[in-house]
Amino acid sequence: AEFNLKYATGQDPTHPVNIRAQEAIDRIREASSGRVDIKLFPANQLGADTDLLAQVRSGAIDFFNLSSLVLATFVPVSGITSLGFAFKNYDQVWAAMDGDLGSHIREQIAKTPIFAVSRIWDNGFRQVTSSTREIKTPADLKGFKLRVPPAPSLTSLFKALDAAPSPINFNELYSSLQTKVVEGQENPLAIISTARLYEVQKSCSLTRHVWDGYWVLGNKKAFARLPEDIQAIISREIDRSASDQRADIARLSESLKADLQSKGISLVEVKQEEFRAALAATSFYSDWKQKYGEEAWSLLEKVSGPLG
Amino acid sequence: MAATHGGANVHAQEQVETLAGSRSGLAFRLEKGLSLLIEVPAALLVLAEVVVLMMGVIWRYGLHQPLIWSDELAGILFLWLAMLGSVVAFQRGEHMRMTAIVGGLQPKWQAFFDLVAIAAALAFLALVVEPAYEFAAEEVWVTTPALEIPNSWRASALPVGILLMMITGLIRLFKTGGLRHALTALVSVAAVIGVVALLAPLFSGLGNWNLLLFFVFGVGAMVFLGVPIAFSFGLATFGYIVTTTTTPAMVIVGRMDEGMSHIILLAVPLFVLLGLLIEMTGMARAMVGFLANLLGHVRGGLSYVLIGAMYLVSGISGSKAADMAAVAPALFPEMRQRGAKPGDLVALLSATGAQTETIPPSIVLITIGSVTGVSIAALFTGGLLPAVVLGIGLAFVVWWRYRNEDLSNVRRASWREIGVSFIVALPAIALPFVIRAAVIEGIATATEVSTIGIAYTVVAGLLIYRRFDWKRLYPMLVDTAALSGAILLIIGAATAMAWALTQSGFSSTLAEVMKSLPGGTITFMAVSIMAFIILGSVLEGIPAIVLFGPLLFPIARDVGVHEVHYSMVVILAMGIGLFAPPFGVGYYAACAISRIKPDEGMKPIIGYMLAMFVGLAVVAAVPWISVGFL
Ligand code: NA
Numbered sequence: 001a002e003f004n005l006k007y008a009t010g011q012d013p014t015h016p017v018n019i020r021a022q023e024a025i026d027r028i029r030e031a032s033s034g035r036v037d038i039k040l041f042p043a044n045q046l047g048a049d050t051d052l053l054a055q056v057r058s059g060a061i062d063f064f065n066l067s068s069l070v071l072a073t074f075v076p077v078s079g080i081t082s083l084g085f086a087f088k089n090y091d092q093v094w095a096a097m098d099g100d101l102g103s104h105i106r107e108q109i110a111k112t113p114i115f116a117v118s119r120i121w122d123n124g125f126r127q128v129t130s131s132t133r134e135i136k137t138p139a140d141l142k143g144f145k146l147r148v149p150p151a152p153s154l155t156s157l158f159k160a161l162d163a164a165p166s167p168i169n170f171n172e173l174y175s176s177l178q179t180k181v182v183e184g185q186e187n188p189l190a191i192i193s194t195a196r197l198y199e200v201q202k203s204c205s206l207t208r209h210v211w212d213g214y215w216v217l218g219n220k221k222a223f224a225r226l227p228e229d230i231q232a233i234i235s236r237e238i239d240r241s242a243s244d245q246r247a248d249i250a251r252l253s254e255s256l257k258a259d260l261q262s263k264g265i266s267l268v269e270v271k272q273e274e275f276r277a278a279l280a281a282t283s284f285y286s287d288w289k290q291k292y293g294e295e296a297w298s299l300l301e302k303v304s305g306p307l308g
Numbered sequence: 309m310a311a312t313h314g315g316a317n318v319h320a321q322e323q324v325e326t327l328a329g330s331r332s333g334l335a336f337r338l339e340k341g342l343s344l345l346i347e348v349p350a351a352l353l354v355l356a357e358v359v360v361l362m363m364g365v366i367w368r369y370g371l372h373q374p375l376i377w378s379d380e381l382a383g384i385l386f387l388w389l390a391m392l393g394s395v396v397a398f399q400r401g402e403h404m405r406m407t408a409i410v411g412g413l414q415p416k417w418q419a420f421f422d423l424v425a426i427a428a429a430l431a432f433l434a435l436v437v438e439p440a441y442e443f444a445a446e447e448v449w450v451t452t453p454a455l456e457i458p459n460s461w462r463a464s465a466l467p468v469g470i471l472l473m474m475i476t477g478l479i480r481l482f483k484t485g486g487l488r489h490a491l492t493a494l495v496s497v498a499a500v501i502g503v504v505a506l507l508a509p510l511f512s513g514l515g516n517w518n519l520l521l522f523f524v525f526g527v528g529a530m531v532f533l534g535v536p537i538a539f540s541f542g543l544a545t546f547g548y549i550v551t552t553t554t555t556p557a558m559v560i561v562g563r564m565d566e567g568m569s570h571i572i573l574l575a576v577p578l579f580v581l582l583g584l585l586i587e588m589t590g591m592a593r594a595m596v597g598f599l600a601n602l603l604g605h606v607r608g609g610l611s612y613v614l615i616g617a618m619y620l621v622s623g624i625s626g627s628k629a630a631d632m633a634a635v636a637p638a639l640f641p642e643m644r645q646r647g648a649k650p651g652d653l654v655a656l657l658s659a660t661g662a663q664t665e666t667i668p669p670s671i672v673l674i675t676i677g678s679v680t681g682v683s684i685a686a687l688f689t690g691g692l693l694p695a696v697v698l699g700i701g702l703a704f705v706v707w708w709r710y711r712n713e714d715l716s717n718v719r720r721a722s723w724r725e726i727g728v729s730f731i732v733a734l735p736a737i738a739l740p741f742v743i744r745a746a747v748i749e750g751i752a753t754a755t756e757v758s759t760i761g762i763a764y765t766v767v768a769g770l771l772i773y774r775r776f777d778w779k780r781l782y783p784m785l786v787d788t789a790a791l792s793g794a795i796l797l798i799i800g801a802a803t804a805m806a807w808a809l810t811q812s813g814f815s816s817t818l819a820e821v822m823k824s825l826p827g828g829t830i831t832f833m834a835v836s837i838m839a840f841i842i843l844g845s846v847l848e849g850i851p852a853i854v855l856f857g858p859l860l861f862p863i864a865r866d867v868g869v870h871e872v873h874y875s876m877v878v879i880l881a882m883g884i885g886l887f888a889p890p891f892g893v894g895y896y897a898a899c900a901i902s903r904i905k906p907d908e909g910m911k912p913i914i915g916y917m918l919a920m921f922v923g924l925a926v927v928a929a930v931p932w933i934s935v936g937f938l
């Protein structure tokens with residue numbers, strides 16, 4: 001083809017991220033009459049997230065699907081979407097992310113060599129699983145050893161709730177849960193399912209403590225080299241897949257609950273407001289407010305209501 | 309000068325170099341100062357890794373207050389350790405090379421190719437030093453998540469290490485070759501690179517045939533001409549990326565970064581250090597002494613111990629190089645003293661590396677589980693027996709090779725002697741069980757557990773065996789760094805090479821071909837085995853699985869092969885490729901760890917590989933071996 005581009009993701013091939021990315025790629029090929037050929041590389045085939053971020057910045061790859069948690073290492077404000085117990089439900093999430101907060105973050109990303117190609121995709125609300133005690137109330141988290149990714153928004157959240165967060169490498173997570181190096185972990189249901197963590201866990205508490213999204217990042221220079229009509233097709237189709245992928249995750253988060261239960265995981269409903277109250281009693285929200293600054297914070301509170 | 313082996317050799321070489329060095333006092337002093345500047349921090353980094361990981365375990369398991377930053381700090385220090393270790397290895401000429409062909413030439417030509425090896429390495433370093441600087445400079449904008457410092461604290465290990473290697477390399481080149489020969493070597497290498505650059509316009513029309521050109525012919529030629537493995541991979545990858553794609557060369561540096569400092573690989577230097585400690589404290593001698601009393605009258609006895617030890621250790625660590633590092637330094641010195649041939653030892657070590665790929669917990673199994681959706685628990689169960697089948701094959705070759713071993717002067721030990729040596733060896737024999745228990749009880753992860761072994765060995769050495777030579781500690785730490793550098797640089801370069809292969813998209817073409825073949829299950833299995841042996845050899849294990857798992861598992865399902873069965877066949881085939889010379893990275897790791905020249909194992913490994921191939925055919929033909937216990 002005239003334009004050969006690379007699109008990398010870190011998710012397993014069957015994850016909706018990849019299904020919908022591939023659909024977008026197929027539609028782009030068709031709409032451009034075969035002028036654009038994008039190759040999809042799922043499952044970190046081209047590298048781990050931190051290196052893929054470097055690759056999309058240098059232009060070694062053209063598009064890259066990245067969790068806002070990891071993007072925060074490069075564009076700090078993007079971490080604000082993963083603030084503990086900020087969003088109560090998806091209505092709030094999309095109001096913020098398709099609204100002013102999302103635009104603000106996209107502006108910040110575009111100040112670097114990369115940009116957000118479309119509206120944000122969905123990774124889902126993160127939930128806590130355990131192989132020992134069930135987590136029902138904030139008190140149950142006291143001293144609870146759980147694996148978290150090494151992201152400040154998550155480590156600070158669980159520290160504030162008196163848990164014992166431990167940033168174990170994802171590669172070692174399954175074994176570490178099996179031998180109980182840690183008692184639990186936290187991830188969206190889709191990851192708990194595809195990484196088969198339910199094989200080594202007993203319960204899943206529907207804490208929805210953090211929402212996480214995926215930005216499809218593009219290399220600005222490489223994208224600018226494409227003709228404008230091609231640029232428009234790419235943006236349009238990836239944005240359309242964003243909608244489809246969000247619907248997938250919404251469907252999955254219901255069906256996966258039944259699925260996990262059938263695999264012997266007991267689902268535990270929790271009262272989110274108890275956790276939010278426990279957090280508000282600490283300096284958690286005021287600390288983060290200081291980090292993210294007044295502007296981003298007010299955009300968030302416009303949707304979430306006053307925090308802390 | 310490939311891997312140095314045996315103290316005498318090193319000594320002779322040093323004398324030669326000192327003589328040459330005295331010709332130019334400045335170069336000599338420069339090198340001396342430089343080596344101190346590099347070796348001291350390298351040794352301290354090894355020590356720091358032990359301390360940081362141990363703190364991680366103590367705070368998490370003992371104090372129930374996991375440290376957030378321990379993994380990240382260990383990772384940052386690890387890249388520095390790998391790069392400085394590479395410099396030390398370069399200075400000592402310890403980067404793995406294949407001298408099977410070059411070694412047979414006249415001394416004059418041999419000397420020439422020794423210089424070409426250094427010059428080619430210098431060429432790669434010169435080509436990537438600028439991209440490496442750029443890479444590190446770009447990482448200023450990334451903040452590490454736990455320590456919240458700029459990521460260039462970590463990434464600058466690459467340009468610094470590369471620059472130091474260049475300086476070291478130039479000194480070595482001119483010291484060993486003298487001005488005229490050194491320049492000849494440099495010009496020859498530059499001429500080859502110039503020709504490739506001139507031909508570049510031709511390559512763009514070749515499409516994916518370039519993969520064959522660069523990664524089979526290019527790498528093959530360089531490896532057999534004695535260019536160190538890591539630099540052969542690096543040069544081929546650089547050539548391919550620069551001449552056939554529009555990708556910035558910086559990607560090579562990024563891939564080396566990730567490949568070299570993957571946290572699970574941290575077990576490699578730590579197990580290497582553990583092995584050296586076991587040897588230094590006399591624990592290895594006690595352990596082997598007991599085993600020799602028990603099995604000394606059995607032909608090839610200690611070789612069976614090696615097979616068994618690898619099976620045992622494989623269950624502990626997730627990484628193959630770490631498994632080998634846990635076994636070889638403890639067993640080999642004693643085995644060699646008892647007359648084992650180095651070539652046979654390294655060949656068997658490499659073979660056991662491939663044989664034990666399916667034993668849980670293994671990163672390969674976990675990767676298959678998550679990219680293909682097969683139950684990881686089922687894979688863990690299914691992997692135990694196939695490894696036994698291949699192990700029986702290896703044991704058969706050992707029996708055959710040693711069947712005529714002359715044991716007439718070996719006296720069978722009495723039960724009393726066996727009993728006494730058992731008691732002496734008991735604290736040493738307990739070590740693998742201590743390590744295993746620490747993993748099973750969830751005290752430490754596979755990466756961290758080596759530090760528990762180190763603590764145990766230090767205590768046992770000081771209190772029980774009363775043998776702890778403090779003077780040897782510093783050289784041991786430097787050796788550990790150099791060895792790790794030699795292994796990790798190969799893995800880093802192989803990771804960059806895998807990126808180049810992956811981005812070409814050749815995998816889907818290959819999967820299409822395999823799908824369209826007639827003959828159903830049997831053809832599909834046979835072709836899969838051949839394909840994965842080759843893929844394992846050029847791509848390394850994990851990249852091959854991530855790339856082909858999702859493409860081939862659905863086909864396996866269609867032709868009615870059980871997924872767990874297919875996983876075992878694929879992993880073992882890949883293992884054979886990974887540990888087979890001349891391309892297999894695993895083979896060179898085995899050579900580096902056992903400090904044996906790659907040439908020596910080339911012939912002995914053929915028998916072991918054949919036995920494993922037969923074993924693999926049995927595993928492929930009898931599904932029950934893989935799925936009987938599910
Ligand atoms: Na293993």
Ligand code: NA
Pocket residue numbers: 802844845846847848886891892893
């Ligand atoms: Na290889």
